[in-house]
Amino acid sequence: DGGITQSPKYLFRKEGQNVTLSCEQNLNHDAMYWYRQDPGQGLRLIYYSQIVNDFQKGDIAEGYSVSREKKESFPLTVTSAQKNPTAFYLCASKGSSGVGMNTEAFFGQGTRLTVV
Amino acid sequence: AQSVAQPEDQVNVAEGNPLTVKCTYSVSGNPYLFWYVQYPNRGLQFLLKYITGDNLVKGSYGFEAEFNKSQTSFHLKKPSALVSDSALYFCAVRDPPGGNTPLVFGKGTRLSVIA
Numbered sequence: 001d002g003g004i005t006q007s008p009k010y011l012f013r014k015e016g017q018n019v020t021l022s023c024e025q026n027l028n029h030d031a032m033y034w035y036r037q038d039p040g041q042g043l044r045l046i047y048y049s050q051i052v053n054d055f056q057k058g059d060i061a062e063g064y065s066v067s068r069e070k071k072e073s074f075p076l077t078v079t080s081a082q083k084n085p086t087a088f089y090l091c092a093s094k095g096s097s098g099v100g101m102n103t104e105a106f107f108g109q110g111t112r113l114t115v116v
Numbered sequence: 117a118q119s120v121a122q123p124e125d126q127v128n129v130a131e132g133n134p135l136t137v138k139c140t141y142s143v144s145g146n147p148y149l150f151w152y153v154q155y156p157n158r159g160l161q162f163l164l165k166y167i168t169g170d171n172l173v174k175g176s177y178g179f180e181a182e183f184n185k186s187q188t189s190f191h192l193k194k195p196s197a198l199v200s201d202s203a204l205y206f207c208a209v210r211d212p213p214g215g216n217t218p219l220v221f222g223k224g225t226r227l228s229v230i231a
Contacts, residue, residue, distance in 0.1 A: 031216035040223060040224075041223060042221045042223035048218050092160075094216055096216060103167060105219055107160040107161070108159050109158055110157070110158065112157070
């Protein structure tokens with residue numbers, strides 16, 4: 001099946017630890033995105049990548065890092081510098097094509113990160 | 117900068133009644149507009165989009181939305197609500213519309229359909 005796979009579904013982190021969230025897609029999409037979801041705040045953009053080996057900061061990039069070494073993969077690392085990392089993290093991807101085509105983004109099932 | 121507003125945090129409707137979830141947008145040009153739905157502890161599912169053309173767009177699960185340029189609105193509607201429609205709904209915009217610009221989301225509206 002084609003789609004976006006996020007793992008793990010639940011993740012627990014101790015204070016001061018770095019953790020990496022996985023996002024893999026087999027849709028052959030060029031663009032990938034990471035959003036953070038908190039109750040009542042909607043989705044906020046952390047990082048996005050439009051092509052392999054390139055990525056841009058979103059609105060809340062501080063305390064996070066990403067890499068895009070392969071088209072299929074866009075892992076997100078939550079570093080110890082992120083002061084309030086407990087949230088639901090969503091990965092998305094989007095294909096590139098002509099006007100009106102491949103316009104919507106497709107989302108994974110999310111990873112819920114909790115700091116313990 | 118583009119933005120999306122969903123003025124209602126919660127919408128309650130009786131099963132069988134029509135439902136409306138409101139969305140207004142602010143962009144500099146002609147946007148692409150989207151509606152997504154989220155069930156508990158799940159990712160977002162695409163419902164429908166407005167790109168160009170007919171102002172009334174139809175989507176999945178019987179939902180539709182009306183694009184109104186003069187009011188800068190893109191309200192989600194369904195003629196007859198089901199209990200299973202209860203979920204969190206997000207409006208989103210992409211501006212500029214082409215390319216891979218990230219979607220900008222509203223804060224979401226929780227829809228509760230009561231049997």
